[in-house]
Each structure stands twice: as C-alpha cells, then as structure tokens.
Amino acid sequence: MTSQRATDEVVDLVSRLIQFDTSNTGDPATTRGEEECAKWVAQQLEEVGYVTEYVESGRPGRGNVFTRLPGPEGSERGALLIHVHLDVVPAAAEDWSVHPFSGAVRDGYVWGRGAVDMKDMGGMVLALARELKRDGVVPPRELVFAFLADEEAGGTWGSQWLVEHRPDLFEGVTEAVGEVGGFSLTVDRPDGEVARLYLVETAEKGLSWMRLTAEAQAGHGSFLHARNAVTEVAQAVSRVGTHQFPLVMTESVAAFLAALSEETGLEYGADTPDLETALEKIGGISRIIGATLRDTANPTMLTAGYKANVIPQKAEAVIDCRVLPGRQAEFEKTIDELIGPNVRREWITHLDAYETDFDGHLVDAMNDAIRAHDPQGRTVPYMLSGGTDAKAFAKLGIRCFGFAPLQLPPDLDFAALFHGVDERVPVDALLFGTRVFEHFLRNC
Incomplete structure (x- = not known):
C-alpha cells in the first residue's frame, strides 16, 4: 500500500x-x-x-x-x-x-x-x-x-x-x-547488469576520544632542556598517528565483503592483497568500509605553549580513536606501548562498539x-x-x-x-x- x-x-x-x-x-x-x-x-x-x-x-x-x-x-x-x-x-x-x-x-x-x-x-x-x-x-x-x-x-x-x-x-x-x-x-555484475546492495547497519565501531598529556619543567626557549613536553607529545602523536593496526575481519564486515564478491565476481576478503585499495572500485563508500577493517587512531587537536620563547610545562593532544568490537583491551595495550612512559592518556569520551x-x-x-x-x-x-x-x-x-x-x-x-x-x-x-x-x- x-x-x-x-x-x-x-x-x-x-x-x-x-x-x-x-x-x-x-x-x-x-x-x-x-x-x-x-x-x-x-x-x-x-x-x-x-x-x-x-x-x-x-x-x-x-x-x-x-x-x-x-x-x-x-x-x-x-x-x-x-x-x-x-x-x-x-x-x-x-x-x-x-x-x-x-x-x-x-x-x-x-x-x-x-x-x-x-x-x-x-x-x-x-x-x-x-x-x-x-x-x-x-x-x-x-x-x-x-x-x-x-x-x-x-x-x-x-x-x-x-x-x-x-x-x-x-x-x-x-x-x-x-x-x-x-x-x-x-555495483557491476559479471553479466553486464547492475545490482543494488542496500547496506543495513548491524555494527558500529567504538568511539573513544583520548587526551594525551606530557608535563616537564618549564623554562627559557634559549636553554638546553633534557625534556620538552611539546616534543614528547609530538613524538607520541606521530607514533600513534602513523601506526597501522592489524586487519581484523569482524562478522558484519566479512558478510558484506562476501556479498560484494558474489555480486561483482571479484574477490574481496582477508586474503585480498591491499584490500583497502581494492575496495576503491566501489566508490566513495570505500572510505567507510575500509575504516572498518582495522582500529583507527587519528590525531585531531594539539595544544601547548603561550609564547615563542617559553618552553611550556604542559602539552596536550586529542586523538579520535575508533575501535572494532572485541578489540578495546588490545587497542589500549598498543596505545600504551606507542605513547611511552612520559605521556599519560585519559578518555574524554568512551562509547563501546556494537x-x-x-x-x-x-x-x-x-x-x-x-x-x-x-x-x-x-x-x-x-x-x-x-x-x-x-x-x-x-x-x-x-x-x-x-x-x-x-x-x-x-x-x-x-x-x-x-x-x-x-x-x-x-x-x-x-x-x-x-x-x-x-x-x-x-x-x-
């Protein structure tokens, strides 16, 4: 009706x-x-x-x-x-x-x-x-x-x-x-026809906004300093932001890729070489699908200092972390290894995966x-x-x-x-x- x-x-x-x-x-x-x-x-x-x-x-x-x-x-x-x-x-x-x-x-x-x-x-x-x-x-x-x-x-x-x-x-x-x-x-089928897949959301990555903080002695910008809070946060941010987390094939993603393979006649799966690049064939939606193959941690904010010639006592960064279902503990372990002992982390917001x-x-x-x-x-x-x-x-x-x-x-x-x-x-x-x-x- x-x-x-x-x-x-x-x-x-x-x-x-x-x-x-x-x-x-x-x-x-x-x-x-x-x-x-x-x-x-x-x-x-x-x-x-x-x-x-x-x-x-x-x-x-x-x-x-x-x-x-x-x-x-x-x-x-x-x-x-x-x-x-x-x-x-x-x-x-x-x-x-x-x-x-x-x-x-x-x-x-x-x-x-x-x-x-x-x-x-x-x-x-x-x-x-x-x-x-x-x-x-x-x-x-x-x-x-x-x-x-x-x-x-x-x-x-x-x-x-x-x-x-x-x-x-x-x-x-x-x-x-x-x-x-x-x-x-x-998507294009092997027979020359097209198929329309309607994507039903059955899962969401967890959302964890994380603050990284380093503290060291403040001082004059012209002196030698054994530790610099800005440097320590910047190095931690670089290590986290460039780290590639392992490919993890969750049930929802595996089912989507299986349907995509069936309709297109192409192979999309855990053994596909450079799967993220292969997914680009399906267009802009590949940015979402590709991001569900791994945990991600993207730096989004940096805060430090108040004057060009003053070494600040504290530097902070914010990182947008999106974690696959069942991966939170392993994710946090990896983050702690990447940031090192002189940088502490805290969750600003944490919502579980589903x-x-x-x-x-x-x-x-x-x-x-x-x-x-x-x-x-x-x-x-x-x-x-x-x-x-x-x-x-x-x-x-x-x-x-x-x-x-x-x-x-x-x-x-x-x-x-x-x-x-x-x-x-x-x-x-x-x-x-x-x-x-x-x-x-x-x-x-």
Whole structure:
C-alpha cells in the first residue's frame, strides 16, 4: 500500500526540518535550536492525534520528543523504536553554494545541513507517523517514535542521558532502527547488469576520544632542556598517528565483503592483497568500509605553549580513536606501548562498539520492503565506522539496526555528504525511502 499523503509531505517536511538551525558545537553553551525543532515536531504529531512527551535531557533546551503508536491488543511482541536525532554539525555558510539552513529544493535535491545526517530520515519518519495515525493503522507491533538531541556530540545530553535517567521511555522496546543504513550501493555484475546492495547497519565501531598529556619543567626557549613536553607529545602523536593496526575481519564486515564478491565476481576478503585499495572500485563508500577493517587512531587537536620563547610545562593532544568490537583491551595495550612512559592518556569520551547478527524477522521485513520496491535490490549487513544513538540503546538490551532506505544515483559520493559542504539528498531517494519504510513499518 502506498501512502500518497506521506510522499506528498516528505520533501516539505525534510526542508522544514533543515530550516531549523540545530547546530551542535559540542558545547552546551553554544548549541542551539533543538528545543524549537523538537516542539515543532511535537506539533506535527499532535496535529494528527498523537499524545507526545517533550523531555529535556539534563540541560535546558536539549529537546526530545516521544510518542507511541499501539500495536494489536494483547500482543506479546516487543515494541520497535524508530529513532531520529534533530541536531546537526555546524556549517559555515560562506563555503556553501546554498545557505546550509535554507532547505532549498532545486536540481532534484533537498539541500542543507542535515539533509543526509539525518533530517532526511526525520522527514520520512514524521510523514509516515502522521499517515499511519490518520489512517488508523494498527501496526504489527507497538511503534515508539523518538526525535532526539545531542547525537552529534555522543549523546551525552541526549540518548545517553535518557537511557540513564528515563529508561521508562523505552519500556517494552526490544528492537530499534535509526541511521546510517538502508542506502543503495550500485555495483557491476559479471553479466553486464547492475545490482543494488542496500547496506543495513548491524555494527558500529567504538568511539573513544583520548587526551594525551606530557608535563616537564618549564623554562627559557634559549636553554638546553633534557625534556620538552611539546616534543614528547609530538613524538607520541606521530607514533600513534602513523601506526597501522592489524586487519581484523569482524562478522558484519566479512558478510558484506562476501556479498560484494558474489555480486561483482571479484574477490574481496582477508586474503585480498591491499584490500583497502581494492575496495576503491566501489566508490566513495570505500572510505567507510575500509575504516572498518582495522582500529583507527587519528590525531585531531594539539595544544601547548603561550609564547615563542617559553618552553611550556604542559602539552596536550586529542586523538579520535575508533575501535572494532572485541578489540578495546588490545587497542589500549598498543596505545600504551606507542605513547611511552612520559605521556599519560585519559578518555574524554568512551562509547563501546556494537554488533548484532543479520537475521530474524526484522531483517526479513527490511529485505522484503526493499525487494517490493526494487526487484534488483538486496539487503546486506555492514559496519559503520562512526557511531549513532544505537550505542546508548544497546545498554538497555535493545537490538539495533541502521535502516533509513534511500535509492541513490550510482555516481553520487554519498559518504562525502556526511558533515560535508553542500550536503543534499535526492528528492527521488526520499520518495523511494518513504515507500520502502512504510512497507517496513506495516510488516515489522
């Protein structure tokens, strides 16, 4: 069944969501817009009869909205959580060809910050929640719709806070779907035809932001110094930043590579020479897939000194660490060996890795929904190199997937749009995704 009203609304809803500047700087004092956007979402839901709950997650203005659509009376099935975050990373307007908060619709795209991360799914979910309520639909299980704050800064004042302080909001939930998955990857088959793989997120690397600190005696820049805090941190950063961690084939990545090999007739696996380079054949998405073959530790910030002729007492660096499931202990051991005894480390933020199996009724419902609207489509599991709010919900024992379906043009570098300049989503992809997601929700 196709919801004409949902497809009629979705482009406008995505555009409207983008027009709310919900930039998350990572500093609660300068983050803005979440409350206004969340209350607007609540209005759209209440307009069609939902009872909503607005929740501030630990700080004023960190707005979240929850509502439920009941399933069959007496059903013993757990509820399905459909979660969307409303915040976005900042954008510099002077770098864009359109204003990043214009929500402009032109050239077959909706443009603006959040278009793919993740106000596209927000608009689809909002359109379908409204449609299901209008039509009096009783879904096969209770649906919990959540529109959340602070995902772009790790969910400290969003999902993480809600899980710790308001677990009642997730009562009865056993499974969840959110970002980043369901988008298409077009590959060439040996017979000259093409296949579309729809990547369903079944795993995420762990997120660990690490601070390195070295301290030594301060002094005059013209003297000889046996130890220099800047030098020690710089050397540690260089060793960590240039270290290549071992290739580790997790279940989700192995399953993705097996499906890719099957469809293309090419060999992608642990024994493939220079696998990261070989993956470049599949386009921009190879940057994400390649990053899930190993742990990574990328230096991102350096801080030291206050004057050119003063040796500072302290120097610091920040390193963005992304760790594969089951690798945290070995990763930390390697880091300690690399930084040496004169540099200490501490975690600024740490969120565990997550992985689930690619099986069960919910997976079948995703695949059925894709195939109903794209007979050439096939869902496959993959691991996200970044992180989502799923990390928080997994703490409650909720089984999490990334499934925000989009059929993308084969030449679109989708990965580059995340946090990128001129972020945009194809209008046709939104219409396709709305139809697929409706099929999914009616059969989940």
